[in-house]
Amino acid sequence: MLNRRTFLQKTLAFGAAAAVSHLPARAAWANERDMRLFWFGSPGRAERTLAVARLFEGANPGVRILGEVGGNDYWSKLTTMLAGGNAPDIFQLEPGRFADYAGRGTMVPLDDYLGRTIRTDRLLPGTMKLGTVAGKVAGLPLSNNAxxxxxxxxxxxxxxxxxxxxxxxxxxxxxxxxxxxxxxxxxxxxxxxxxxxxxxxxxxxxxxxxxxxxxxxxxxxxxxxxxxxxxxxxxxxxxxxxxxxxxxxxxxxxxxxxxxxxxxxxxxxxxxxxxxxxxxxxxxxxxxxxxxxxxxxxxxxxxFYRAGLHFGIARNAPDPELAAKFLDFFINDVEAGKILGVERGVPINLDVRTAVAPTLDDVQKRSFDYVESIADFVGDFPAQVPVxxxxxxxxxxxxxxxxxxxxxxxxxxxxxxxxxxxxxxxxx
CATH class of the missing domain: 3.40.190.10 (Periplasmic binding protein-like II)
Structure with a gap:
């Protein structure tokens, strides 16, 4: 029998009977509004991510998010899927590897979606710099940490x-x-x-x-x-x-x-x-x-403040507009922000940050307060990590x-x- 931790390390899918890790490039049974989401992290992160995905599905009838959690093999698995043309629609990256994946042309540039599908007017100033590689916004910063x-x-x-x-x-x-x-x-x-x-x-x-x-x-x-x-x-x-x-x-x-x-x-x-x-x-x-x-x-x-993590949209994603809509929801929706808390870092949307603060438990509040407390102690954003x-x-x-x-x-x-x-x- 799988315990909670083991279960959350396995492939997680909403309404899907088959494991995502065994999907071909596009499963024959997959709905055209299905979207694959791949990330790494703790069981707690999995629970929060899946809850936000459910919330997004509720707001977008007919859309189904197929979630997959990676473990210690995350990077090798992601690289293999990208090389084989079987990349998830959206995948998570950390700052130390972000530019490498962007440099390989694995992601859809987000510039055309910013200010349109992905709202940026209430984001922490300068945040998009953290997702910029070679003059293009290659991925979306999900949070700030230090x-x-x-x-x-x-x-x-x-x-x-x-x-x-x-x-x-x-x-x-x-x-x-x-x-x-x-x-x-x-x-x-x-x-x-x-x-x-x-x-x-x-x-x-x-x-x-x-x-x-x-x-x-x-x-x-x-x-x-x-x-x-x-x-x-x-x-x-x-x-x-x-x-x-x-x-x-x-x-x-x-x-x-x-x-x-x-x-x-x-x-x-x-x-x-x-x-x-x-x-x-x-x-x-x-x-x-x-x-x-x-x-x-x-x-x-x-x-210095840095991107806690990034989401990127795969270059071969069949519906990048829908994927961009999910990214917008992930960082800009207040209810989504309350679910996510500060597990990936402090929200980059200032309104979400304000709304989330009173909902945090003691542990989350310690993390949130630390990031707020060093505002007078941090330096400039660093140069992007190179390829x-x-x-x-x-x-x-x-x-x-x-x-x-x-x-x-x-x-x-x-x-x-x-x-x-x-x-x-x-x-x-």
Whole structure:
């Protein structure tokens, strides 16, 4: 028997007897108003997404949304479907891979639908920049979020240590992590995961230095010294017991449920603000949220608002106008917004944001309030992640950091390796 979690990881379809994953390019029985929707995320996200789809169906008689949830194989599955001409009408992308898929011409540009089918007059100013690649709006940002540090509040209460906050520097954070691991006194439990492999954590570190992970020219925005300093920080923290062992970190598949905090090996996690909801669902203790450490008190925060996620319309979608109508509904309908809450991030429609705020539960409100509270602490929107960035995510960031954690290379060698690999990939 399938439990709730397993069921929601499977293909979900409204009124459809067959699993979407087994559909041919267009099933013979499919209604011409059927539309396939593909996303990844937690069971809670699935429930919210499906509820919005039902709401859309109710407002559009004859339309049926066929929903499919992807797991750890999401990206390989999506790539295979796109290559085989069997792409879902609408699919979800995250910012680190968005430009790659746009660059391959897999999505219908949305420019002709903006202001017409997709209303933009009440969206947060500048939001469409987050969906723009090579001068075209390739996909629709669904929300805003920001980098965040999540922590087990009871762990800090029991140890008597003070949680990090706006004035916590990276040096302060290192000392805190070492103290926390010692104070916990539990074998196999550390203060935090090893974030050397997370490109988004590196980006915050770089922005604090006045640099970027990627520049407007589509190349990396940092040098070997920056990368070496980053790797050196985590190498030292690991050596002093402040972050998890290499063996534990290697089990992290960059999914919430595989993060060391979710598996009980850490009491803090460097993540994104909207992930608080899903992290809390896996924790018995209340999870707090704050900003990442800073290079210096009063300096740049390293924070900026980013697209929580995107939806793109497949290039071969038979009815892109209907798909665009669904995207409009997803971000602009107040009732849809109340269902979605802040699980994907804070709504980008200002009216929806106002309507949603009073409906949030305590956990969602913590995420929402955090994004609102850093308004005076964030910098400009970053340059769009370039084509080739997903290859760096898949083959370089994690690999280099893991080799460092296992002692196979030094921090200096890791820094040189990252920069060389990035330059080679992004210059193709």
């Amino acid at each position: 980098f965040a540090l999540l922590y087990d509040t009871e762990a800090f209460e029991k140890t008597g240590l003070t949680p990090p906050g706006r004035g916590t520097t990276w040096d302060d954070f290192a000392r805190l992590c070492i103290e926390m691991t010692k104070a916990l006194g539990k074998k196999g439990v550390w203060a935090v995961g090893n974030a050397a492999r997370y490109s988004y954590a590196l980006e915050a570190f770089l922005v604090q230095r006045g640099k970027r992970l990627y520049g407007e020219d589509g190349q990396i925005g940092f040098d070997v010294e920056d990368a070496t300093d980053w790797y050196g920080y985590w190498e030292s923290l690991a050596a002093n017991g402040g972050c998890v062992s290499a063996e534990v970190q290697a089990l992290d598949k960059n999914q919430i449920d595989s993060n060391p905090m979710s598996r009980g090996h850490a009491v803090m996690a460097i993540a994104f603000s909207n992930m608080l909801v899903a992290y809390q669902a896996l924790q018995k203790n209340p999870v707090g949220i704050t900003n990442l450490p800073v290079s210096e008190v009063g300096g740049r925060s390293g924070l 080739g960035a997903s290859e760096l995510e898949d083959r370089v960031y994690r690999t280099v950091a893991d080799r460092l954690a296992f002692g196979q290379i030094s921090a200096a060698e890791a820094g040189q390796e990252l920069v060389s690999a990035a330059q080679a990939i992004l210059s193709r």
